[in-house]
Amino acid sequence: MKNRKSIFAFFAISAAMIFASCSNLTDANVSSSSEDKNTLNIEVTNYDEVVTQASKSANRASRTIIPDSFDSDGVDFYLYGTNTSGGTFGPEKVTFTGNTDAAGGAASKTVGTVSIPANSAVWEFTLVAVTSGAAAPTEATLKDDAVLIGYSSMDMLNGDTAKFTLSPDGLTKEAQIAMKLYTDGWALPAGFTAKAGIYLLTTGADAGADATPTEKNVAFSDATKDEANAVAYAINSFAPGTYLFKVTFEKTGSNKKFYWSDVLVVLPGKTIDNVVGIPNVIGTAPTAPTAFKAGYVENSEDKFSGWYTTAFEWERGSKNENNFEIEVLEFNDADTVTPPTDADAAWTTALTAGSSVTYDSKFSSEENYESGSLLSGNTKAQLRLELGKRYFARIRAVNDAGESAWTLVALADAPAEPTGTKAFTGTTINRYRLTYFMNGGAYYADKATADADTAGTGGSTEDKVSYHCEDSTTGIEIIKADGTPIIKNNTYTWSYWSKDATSETASRYNEPGAAPEAYKGYKNLDLYAMFTTDASVAIFDKKSLEIQDGWITVDTGNITGKTATIEVTTQTEVKWTFTPGEVKDAEGKKIENFAYDKVNFTVTKGGTTFEAKSADKVGAATEFAMSLSNLPAGIYQVMFTAHYDTTTVSYPITTTITR
CATH class of the missing domain: 2.60.40.10 (Immunoglobulins)
Structure with missing residues (x-):
């Protein structure tokens, strides 16, 4: 009697990336003949499962059906890469050599290093395994020659480790299904029939061709309760990949169905000949995840x-x-x-x-x-x-x-996050956007550089955008007006942040001279840099200089206060018109022939600037054209920033573009 194979264990996830981080792996060095200067660390999260272990390994929990995996001496590895500069790397043969940790025991991950060209920061890497001794696959033969494949994106400016999850998904070398099924000691109730099939994990559709579906009737009977009398389930030729093997039990005349299923990993050129016992699931509710x-x-x-x-x-x-x-x-x-x-x-x-x-x-x-x-x-x-x-x-x-x-859901218990993600640091699932609007000013990383730029024309004028999780205890530190970095608007000094680009006390996030508070909230926070001169310089009535509702119009769509909607049809641009109204001086008198020194017009989204225009001496209706050619449907921040003498005022408009 053929021995039943024990079923191999690891976490099976969705169709594109099936293996989760594993245990009992050995550290490895990756050696390469390349002499280039950038060092790339390689981490293979499931090396032990798909390369060095076999599905009949003892003492593994029954979780996933796979054929005997590849012996570590039976495959060679090659690394490929392309970068954003159009350059390529490889195929470069790499060798994994087992190491031990500092205590002399096996470490938990397979890691190593390899040298790559230094002419680009951003890479797309492919790691493939081929039969030992075979020639390195080319781009044209990659899917036919490889027996395992993994992918990783790498920005060398922000990290140095490329993580690979090896799987057969997308490869083309045909495999064979020769499974046997039995009911593991129970008899099929009267009136029930059984079907077995292989399905796509993500959609649930039959994984076979339309003309030859994989779903087949299974003739379970009183005689098929043990593996010696198991029923055959066979497919002569099947594409490698990760699937769901499912057995369906249905009673004639009933609309209820009961399922038993397992993830099925089909490796190129291998035969899945597992003998699988199916438990009695009829009428049984599932167990909690x-x-x-x-x-x-x-x-x-x-x-x-x-x-x-x-x-x-x-x-x-x-x-x-x-x-x-x-x-x-x-x-x-x-x-x-x-x-x-x-x-x-x-x-x-x-x-x-x-x-x-x-x-x-x-x-x-x-x-x-x-x-x-x-x-x-x-x-x-x-x-x-x-x-x-x-x-x-x-x-x-x-x-x-x-x-x-x-x-x-668990957010605090380790490991707190799924593979390849970051943990939420608060007590809830939350991410928020923190935006520092320069409001016509320039950002300097240090005070010495800012002081040396007496003309106030250097520095970065880009708004600063970052993302955070709620931290109601410590909070996120806000840039301080009396420390570094520094923000200057020409010769005008940054004094404090405003939450709505006005000087009203209620809008001030940090009062001048006060220590800025840490932000302990969870909502998106927009902060606008506000500028003043020294105390001896007169300041015009800021309330009067502020941009008022109705001063700004748009020729397409509609605008209400600080909200606008633009429906795009065939036009390639829209025109915004800025028309200053009545402005008064500090004594309340109307300023005749008033004109702002400069008006800036910007269109941004998520830290990206799509338009940045300005006009000088704006006292009458002035048009600002906004190109639509590179603006997909979405929500944008349209900002008008007006400067007069020592005063800067802003008017943000949340603009929705529909197509």
Whole structure:
């Protein structure tokens, strides 16, 4: 009798990246013959699982079906790269050599170094494994020759480690399915039939061709309760990749179905001949998912204006769910909130302080969907959440027999974040945007440089944008007006920040001379640099010099106060018109023939400036053209900044462009 193979363990995630960080790996050096100067650290997160271990390894939890994996002596590795300057690197053969940690034991990751060309900071790398002794694959033969492949993006200015997750996804060398199935000691109830098939993880669609689907009837009977009498499930030729193998039980005349499923990893040129025992899942509700955690995807902020990407990750509690449900709670606008302490009673209480949205099997059709799936077998999903808001989450598994208990998201317990993401540092899921508007001034990194620039024409005029998680205890330090860096508007001195570009006391974020407070909030914060001269210089009535509602019009769309909507059809630009109204001096007298010294017009989004124009001596209607050719639909910040003598005033307009 053929021995049953024990099933190999590791975390299986979504279709594109299937393996999570693993344990019991050995450190490795990556050697290369390249003599270039930039050093790249390489980390392979699942080297041990797919290269040095076999699926029949003993004492592994039953989690994923794979064939015998590749012996470490049976594959060679090659590194490829392309950069933003158009340069290429490789194929460069690399060798992994096991090391031990400082204590003499096996370290937890496979890492090493390799030298790469230094002519570009941003790289796209591909690491491939081929059969030992084979020639290095070319770009044309890569998908045919490789047996494993992994990808990594690397900005050498901001890091030096490229992480690879090896998988067979996208490769083309055909494999074979020769599995056997049995009911592991139980008999199929009367009236029930069984089908088995291979499906795409993300969509749930049959992974076979339309003309030859993989779903097949399985003839379970009283005789097929042990592996010696297992039923064959075979496909002669099948594409490598990561799939869901699912067995469906259905009673004739009933609309309920019950499932058992497992992630199926098909390696190029290998045969999956596992003998798999299927437990009795009929009428059994799924077990609650475990290890539910969330993190944010770095540098995802404002790629969709006003949003960032949140990644959720969990472990399946059982193998009989139809799909998962994630409920996301958005807290109402309040100074403080109390996150739920459990997934039931405390969650219900927390709903009084907010509202929730439930994502289910139709997750991929949601407007704020990013990647992943909540269908059976998946353990990762990403969606976009709004900047400047606070959220919490819980998850459960669902099938036709019922629902599991809810599992609350963990933000503080290590490891707090899914693989490849950053941890939220507060008690809620939150990211916010902090923007420093230069407001006509220039930014200097240090006081000496600012003092040396007596003309006030140097420095950076770009607004400063950064993103943070809520920190209600320590907060985020705000740039100090009496320290460094320095902001100057020509010869005028930066005095304080304003929250709405006015000099009203209520709008001042930091009073002149006061120590600036740390920001402990969670909302998006816009700060505008305000400038004054020394005390001996007269200041005009700032209230009178401020830009008023109605002074600014746009020839397309409409504008109400500080909000505008522009519907783009065929035009290539829109024209904004700035018309100063009545302005008074400090004594309340109207200034005849008044003109601002200069008016600046800028269009920005997420720290990127799309338009920057100015006009001198503006006392009458003045047009500023805004090109639409490089402005996709979205929300932009249109800013008018007017200068008169020692005074600078601004008028921000939140502008929505629709197409």
